[in-house]
Amino acid sequence: MEYIFRKATLNDLPQIWVILQNAIQRRKEDGSNQWQDGYPNPQIVEKDIEQDAGFVLADGDSIAGYCAILINDEPAYAEIKGKWLTDDNFVVFHRVAISEDHLRKGLSGKMLNYIEDFARNNNINSVKADTNFDNGAMKHVFEKAGYVYCGEVFFRGSSRLAYEKLLT
Template sequence: MQYSNPGQRWLRHATVEDIPAIEKVFAHARQVMAEGGNPRQWGTKYPYPEMIAADVRNGNTYLLVDNAGETPDATNGTFEAPELEEVRGDHERIIGLFSLFDGEDPAYGDINGAWLDNDPYMTIHRVASSGLGKRAASDIISWCMRHYHNVRIDTGPNNFAMQHILETHHFIRCGTIGVLDNQNPDMDESRLAYHRHDH
């Protein structure tokens, strides 16, 4: 699909060739979180290179992109909601990214609280913005909820921006979960657990 406005966004699966750019987006996201008072959600290392590569290789990573590389002012304005289109723009920019998983998440088995239900669900992980455009996380969450009706996600207790986005999109805070990461001692082990199920 070709978009008449280069600022129009779409989603596509990441490929191995995208990994260096993905790593830069995550580095930017860690910096923004640290500067915003949330340095311990991802620490200084997460997500790890082997994790990034596995997500891409297994088809779990999605990129939110536009084609405004030579016309950055084109991102100003209102466009159609992004959809999945497996095309690469000639002047493509990564606006944001995330990983999406189908099936039970091992980290979600033990919750201090209670999920909304035990029905099959999708899990969103590793949402990050490149800083090249606004509302990246909101576009990502909106797309997921347009296509999947039972979705879980977690975020750091100090990630107030993501908490606001999730609650704006009618996710319910269900409690806390723990994540143990021996590779990254400067990372918090506690996460807020969110769930939305549209019946």
């Protein structure tokens, strides 16, 4: 299949929200408390899109995945229990979710490749991200893609695992 990674539009919002709702449910079924507090929600995604930070992995008219990508825009990363690999400019991504119809096809890894391309295209050599302690699937994606565990950051009252990858 030929996937296209592009900026999300408000027209994509209904499909994105279904993907996120399913991901929220999967996290719950996995026994995770990640995304069980009303976040993410349609307002967050709408804000991502309006700020040109929302991106989709599209398969024709169908949305296969969603994420938000920001440059140097994660205040919680200023304080880490641990140490980042660099203090340089960085790309950060959040809200990675894959459609139920596209699970187990390696699309999270493919999306990370597009995010890394986005960083390179913006002359940035660092990508940072975080995930919940109990999100084994995302931890596996990070490790497989060469991300290095750097410590813990804190969001909305809870600790999260922080990762960084240096691009060459």
